[in-house]
Amino acid sequence: MGKSDYLGAFEELVLLAVARLGEDGYGMTLRTEIQERTGRDVSIGSVYSTLERLEAKQLVVSREGDPTPVRGGRARRHFQVAPDGVRALQNSRAASERMWEGLDLGAADRA
Amino acid sequence: MGKSDYLGAFEELVLLAVARLGEDGYGMTLRTEIQERTGRDVSIGSVYSTLERLEAKQLVVSREGDPTPVRGGRARRHFQVAPDGVRALQNSRAASERMWEGLDLGAADRA
DNA sequence: TTGATTTTTTTCGTGTTTGTAGAATAAACT
DNA sequence: AGTTTATTCTACAAACACGAAAAAAATCAA
Numbered sequence: 001m002g003k004s005d006y007l008g009a010f011e012e013l014v015l016l017a018v019a020r021l022g023e024d025g026y027g028m029t030l031r032t033e034i035q036e037r038t039g040r041d042v043s044i045g046s047v048y049s050t051l052e053r054l055e056a057k058q059l060v061v062s063r064e065g066d067p068t069p070v071r072g073g074r075a076r077r078h079f080q081v082a083p084d085g086v087r088a089l090q091n092s093r094a095a096s097e098r099m100w101e102g103l104d105l106g107a108a109d110r111a
Numbered sequence: 112m113g114k115s116d117y118l119g120a121f122e123e124l125v126l127l128a129v130a131r132l133g134e135d136g137y138g139m140t141l142r143t144e145i146q147e148r149t150g151r152d153v154s155i156g157s158v159y160s161t162l163e164r165l166e167a168k169q170l171v172v173s174r175e176g177d178p179t180p181v182r183g184g185r186a187r188r189h190f191q192v193a194p195d196g197v198r199a200l201q202n203s204r205a206a207s208e209r210m211w212e213g214l215d216l217g218a219a220d221r222a
Numbered sequence: 223t224t225g226a227t228t229t230t231t232t233t234c235g236t237g238t239t240t241g242t243a244g245a246a247t248a249a250a251c252t
Numbered sequence: 253a254g255t256t257t258a259t260t261c262t263a264c265a266a267a268c269a270c271g272a273a274a275a276a277a278a279t280c281a282a
Contacts, residue, residue: 004269006151008240009120016210022218027258038206040117043243048259053240073257074249086216092120093211095149099127100204105197107133115242119267138231157269159232164267183278184230 005057007092013038014050015089018060019081026065026076027051051079059085116168118203124149125161126200129171130192137176137187138162162190170196 007015017033018025025033031047034040054060065076081089118126128144129136136144142158145151165171176187192200 004239006268007120008267009118009123010241012120013206013210016214019216020210020214034210037209037212040206043241044259045244045261046242049261050241052260071257072249072251072255074247074259076258081216089216095124095151096207098148099124099131099145101148103127103131105130105192105200115266117241119240121268154268154270155232156234156271160234160268163233182230183228183276185232185274185276187231 005088007088010046011050011054011059012089012092014047015054015059015081015085018051018054018079018085019089023078023080025080026078028076030079054085055079057084058082059088116199118199121157122161122165122170123200123203125158126165126170126192126196129162129165129190129196130200134189134191136191137189139187141190165196166190168195169193170199 013034014030017030017037020033021029027044027048030051031042031044034042034047051060051062055062059082060079061082062077062079065078124145125141128141128148132140132144138155138159141162142153142155145153145158162171162173166173170193171190172193173188173190176189
């Protein structure tokens with residue numbers, strides 16, 4: 001029942017952003033990374049709830065950021081990809097590649 | 112509000128399968144195409160409800176199959192990718208490529 | 223030739239998971 | 253206290269998933 005290990009579309013985006021930003025990624029920067037790369041407008045709430053789901057599935061791990069930076073604002077929560085997250089991304093990419101392999105979209109359209 | 116033109120993960124899979132099979136694709140064959148390419152077990156109900164959603168969004172079009180083949184069974188409903196569907200796939204691929212671009216998953220993991 | 227049976231495919235009904243957004247809250251600095 | 257930066261909460265919509273049920277076409281049996 002609905003319990004599948006496959007990534008949702010937005011989950012994959014967030015997970016990729018986490019992977020890209022390495023140890024420094026956190027809610028705010030993950031959001032802009034996605035926005036800049038995809039041109040898509042992303043609400044911060046979506047990012048956080050997705051991060052929570054990814055962490056529940058053990059695809060990412062988080063840690064509290066240093067609470068002593070020279071700036072205002074609450075401490076950051078940094079995210080990193082967990083081993084299962086790497087695998088999930090690899091699988092997802094492999095499946096996608098197989099589906100795109102040799103496909104000519106023009107032909108599909110013309111037919 | 113929740114109204115986005117972005118493809119869901121499974122929607123993209125189904126749309127790609129439709130594109131691959133050209134004019135001959137219909138529920139059953141689309142299902143096996145996805146299964147064979149991705150190794151993922153797909154329920155027929157999911158395929159159909161997704162096809163309906165895609166058609167409502169005008170990403171695919173369907174037509175009744177010839178009801179005179181030499182075999183039992185109900186007539187087929189064939190699907191083809193519509194112009195908007197082609198665009199949706201292109202966009203989705205472009206975004207994905209930008210997110211994967213230059214990413215080293217091993218590095219993300221080691222960090 | 224009618225109607226029961228088999229085959230193939232689609233439709234329905236229902237429950238779960240993901241996606242989306244914004245308001246509320248928290249924690250740090252000045 | 254006020255400002256800034258960031259996360260958590262809440263609520264609802266959309267997407268996904270499954271199996272049972274229904275349809276429609278062919279075949280078989282009398």
